[in-house]
Amino acid sequence: MQAVRIHRQGGPEDLVLEQAPYPTATVGDVIVKVHAASFTPDELQWPVTWIDRGGRDRTPAVPGHEVAGVVTEVGYGTTGLKVGDRVVGLTDRHRDGAAAEYVAVEARDLAVLPDEIDDVTGAALPMSGLTAWQALFTHGGLTAGQTVLVHGASGGVGALAVQLARDVGARVVGTGRERGRAVAEELGVELYVDLDRAAFEKLVGPVDLVFDTIGGDVLARSATSVKPGGTLVSISAPPPEQPTRGQAVYFIVEANRDQLAELASRTAAGRISPHVGAVFPLAETAEAFQAKRRGITGKVVLLVEPSAQTASRS
Ligand SMILES: NC(=O)c1ccc[n+]([C@@H]2O[C@H](COP(=O)([O-])OP(=O)(O)OC[C@H]3O[C@@H](n4cnc5c(N)ncnc54)[C@H](OP(=O)(O)O)[C@@H]3O)[C@@H](O)[C@H]2O)c1
Structure with a gap:
């Protein structure tokens, strides 16, 4: 699959789009086909970007820990989601992120994304x-x-x-x-x-x-x-x-399915809306990470694979 990866501790200029191994769904995981992803601009400065939970080097790392997409595979023993579900969520910062065609995510970190919410809005939410x-x-x-x-x-x-x-x-x-x-x-x-x-x-x-x-x-x-x-x-x-x-x-934010479902429900009802400042294709992830320097405010979203629910934005 195609993924944006960074091979050594560095900045946005070190992000490269390249072939990467398809992820494995371990116990409790699902594989999500990514439609849109988002990131925190300073995440390349987080220690967890470079190590796994055991403190081991996990480069090359895939950035972007917010995902909107569809479940394509369910891991052994995983419950709560099924293949074909549209989902949104915050992925584990110690694992590869969502700036890729596919990402493995613990199902409990995902909520169902209502049809009223397009992928770009969904990715900007978690x-x-x-x-x-x-x-x-x-x-x-x-x-x-x-x-x-x-x-x-x-x-x-x-x-x-x-x-x-x-x-x-x-x-x-x-x-x-x-x-x-x-x-x-x-x-x-x-x-x-x-x-x-x-x-x-x-x-x-x-x-x-x-x-x-x-x-x-x-x-x-x-x-x-x-x-x-x-x-x-x-x-x-x-x-x-x-x-x-x-x-x-x-505090450091925690994934929470119930809170995310409530946020999605309020978004679908028009009560709240994430502020999306710009949308970039996956191939321009390095530029997207530097968008703030160009004066863009709000969330910057990576469009990976537009689906029927992706509104056109620029
Ligand atoms: N602890 C956690 O779990 C957690 C979770 C999420 C985010 N964060 C951190 O929280 C921070 C904010 O995240 P975000 O995604 O909301 O970032 P953001 O979209 O860049 O928002 C930051 C806001 O603060 C403004 N701002 C920044 N520095 C300012 C200054 N010196 N004077 C006046 N306004 C200033 C920015 O204005 P301009 O856009 O005009 O610069 C922008 O409106 C980041 O440092 C992020 O890493 C922490």
């Missing part, structure tokens, strides 16, 4: 959707009537966090660069702070929940925006400061 869901609800405990400050509100994760928070009846304030304002405002933030021009601490808070997707200086300054009993959730690094009389949580 990482951003699950991260936003777990940040707001699992770790942040967000409920109706509360206020959340989302740093990076027009990004892949941030845009879904804004929509999920609004959907649950929370008030949302967003931050980011000026170029993200239109997207964030359209998604329903009550106030958007351009971080290059204003200090968010002076304009916002204290709030029930701060969800930081940016990190660095923004994260370091965020503890003071949390009100007593509130929470600071971060996904780029552990917060250097704990909020006074509040809590700080850093």
Whole structure:
């Protein structure tokens, strides 16, 4: 099969489209014929990109851990999915990813993709959707009537966090660069702070929940925006400061079939929609990894094999 692989620790320029072995479905796995895939731009910097769960070198590695496609094979003892099911999911970061014609995925990490959702939208959903869901609800405990400050509100994760928070009846304030304002405002933030021009601490808070997707200086300054009993959730690094009389949580997203099915159901119903910034063919994966440098915001999706449910996008 054709796959995008990287043979040594490096950057996007080291990604090559080449022939690779067809994956094996072990116990609990299915093989997914990939229609569309997506990735996190900095995943080539993750240690797990280069090693398996035993710490052994697993290069050449296939990147891209978000997949939308169809089940073509079911491994020994695997239940819950069957050949022909349209699926979406987050693949194991210690194993080969979905920038390929086929990928082996644990069935429990996949949910059925409703027919109303095209492959591009589906591939953009798992990482951003699950991260936003777990940040707001699992770790942040967000409920109706509360206020959340989302740093990076027009990004892949941030845009879904804004929509999920609004959907649950929370008030949302967003931050980011000026170029993200239109997207964030359209998604329903009550106030958007351009971080290059204003200090968010002076304009916002204290709030029930701060969800930081940016990190660095923004994260370091965020503890003071949390009100007593509130929470600071971060996904780029552990917060250097704990909020006074509040809590700080850093977490790494987990695959979760039930949450993914709920995200897919809300997407199918038009209640949320991942922000897709660009779509590239698989052969242009190296360029796709560098799309952010060209000013593209939101998720970048790789179109591997267009199916009937693939909407045309550019
Ligand atoms: N812990 C986890 O499980 C987990 C899961 C998913 C993602 N992540 C991490 O979370 C981060 C966000 O992921 P993502 O997919 O949402 O990325 P993304 O699509 O690039 O979104 C990041 C957002 O933050 C904005 N931003 C970044 N730096 C900024 C700065 N200095 N000032 C103002 N705005 C800034 C970006 O604006 P521009 O686009 O204009 O730069 C963009 O709107 C990444 O570091 C990713 O690796 C962690």
